[in-house]
Amino acid sequence: MKILVTGAAGFIGFHLSKAILKKENEVIGIDNLNDYYEQDLKISRLDILKEIDGFTFHKLDLKDKADVDTIFEKYKPEYVVNLAAQAGVRYSIENPYAYIDSNLVGFMNILEACRHFPVKHLLYASSSSVYGGNKVVPFSTDHNVDHPVSLYAATKKSNELMAHAYSHLYGIPTTGLRFFTVYGPYGRPDMAYFSFTQNILSEKPIKVFNHGKMERDFTYVDDIVEGIDKLIPLAPEANSDWNESENDLSTSFAPYKVYNIGNNNPVPLMRFINALETALGKEAEKIYMDMQPGDVMKTYADVSDLERDINFKPSTSIEDGLQKFVDWYKEYYQV
Template sequence: MSKKIMVTGAAGFIGFHLSKKLLQNNDQVIGVDNLNDYYDVQLKRDRLEQLEKSSSFIFHQESLENREAIQAVFERHQPELVVNLAAQAGVRYSLTNPYAYIDSNIAGFMNILEACRHNNVKHLIYASSSSVYGANTKMPFSVHQNVDHPLSLYAATKKANELMAHTYSHLYGLPTTGLRFFTVYGPWGRPDMALFLFTKAIIAGEPIKIFNHGKMRRDFTYIDDIVEGIFRLTRRQPEPNSAWSGDHPDPGTSYAPYRLYNIGNNQPVELLRFIAVLEEKIGLTAKKEFLPLQDGDVPATFADVDDLMRDVGFKPGTSIEDGIGRFVDWYKQYYQISS
């Protein structure tokens, strides 16, 4: 059945693709985004232009930090389900602009929780991040592991979101689902992400910066796989775990209607392999500048997706060869670059 769904961050990378998927499913989408200039605003406007072709898409330009404005949008539209993807993104940016993360990811998320509580929202799905695993080294990363050692303020705010959501699931019975995304890439992606930066530099003949001397391993996850996972969870409301015990607390579930899921490709790839595939798809060799691991970064990510498979019957599986190829095709078309 079709639903009325609010998507915050609708002009963002994941929010755009999710909104498109929901509209194709005949859902009504209320999009919210502040169109900030963290990266190219024109890219965000071009995504919005695609969505606004549908009469089932309504857009409001608002910031999550604006409590009264967010409350007004909820009151006007009364969404039955909310997917909160709006946030200040980026690990490295959090080292130089920490307050942006408190404003958007903490105060803004608080406004979403309160608006859900007071407007009878049936289910809140929200973006967390693989960054919450921080100093954890046991692979693959599981939602049933404790994540108490973040390595960036960005990661700390995402962990805080999970804790805040649990509080509202406990106090008010608000069903909440947190999604830990693993290195998302694909067409219409963010210009501050590695694939976009590398592609732009390689085509321009400029050097690319390769951190940790190329020894990084990432669970690169194609955007369509991320969206399919979210979409399936919009059709599944979390239930309390009757087996949950305070003597042996499971971080991934609760006695309250609360769940956490990893959405990752479950197949980490070394950064140098990722770059080699990109060079092949572009048809050019990159000039490489090798650098040490950056502050806030982790050397490897690897998602355990057993819970996602069990609960919604889906496991991401797009190969980097297919995913990178589709990104390069989009990039050349969008920026009108002849092959």
């Protein structure tokens, strides 16, 4: 398969590219290598990918439509996995326009390119954040997601709406992937597990929001990658008999589908911190703080349709996953 992966130098994009390259697929990776977090980490990921046969990389920004079209016209990818996005809930409160440029304008350019240079399947990163203020758990793809609590979440919900419109108008098979708190080696330094590790090893305090009374459906990156890999060839089909009162809201009369990819096992924040302390062999100094704007109390993925369609369910425990992350961290940063 010839697969275009946007955000290939990013956390999930790197791991996905590496996995599908090992199956002797061709990967065209693009990334703008922005400075949202340390660029050296992105370069390290790219260096690994460039050593694998079948990988081609282009530095470009998705908001530059002409550059995106040039890549599609030159390589004519069969499949597209759009993982490039401006991430982070709290950052979206301080830098809203970064999310408009990357998550809306950039995604629009991908949709237009898929329209003019037809692909077999477009998969794109959504987020568990689309569930916003929802109280009913586990979060199901059949739930209404019209109450975001951050601009980041709103842009991800917008991606799903834009994809549906293009699936309907132009017959582009699209699949949205609602990721739940992804973690692991070569992860994002802005994520709690990464910054907590840095602070604990440096004997600096960690900030524990909402006084530790939160739960997250932490999902190990290898589980995320396996789910995406299995979904790439599974393009959704239109259901001409679709009825919103009878059918799952994550499907449609268009060739459109949305999946949760989460561990289906929410972990209390204090258990997560304890598991990290155990992996590091060191106790954290904790500063307990109030809930931050844009945060939610709990995330919990219903993955029943993922199990049904690809016979897969993420299963890595937080203890095992954090140990693997810590082992990588100590080796990479020579701690």
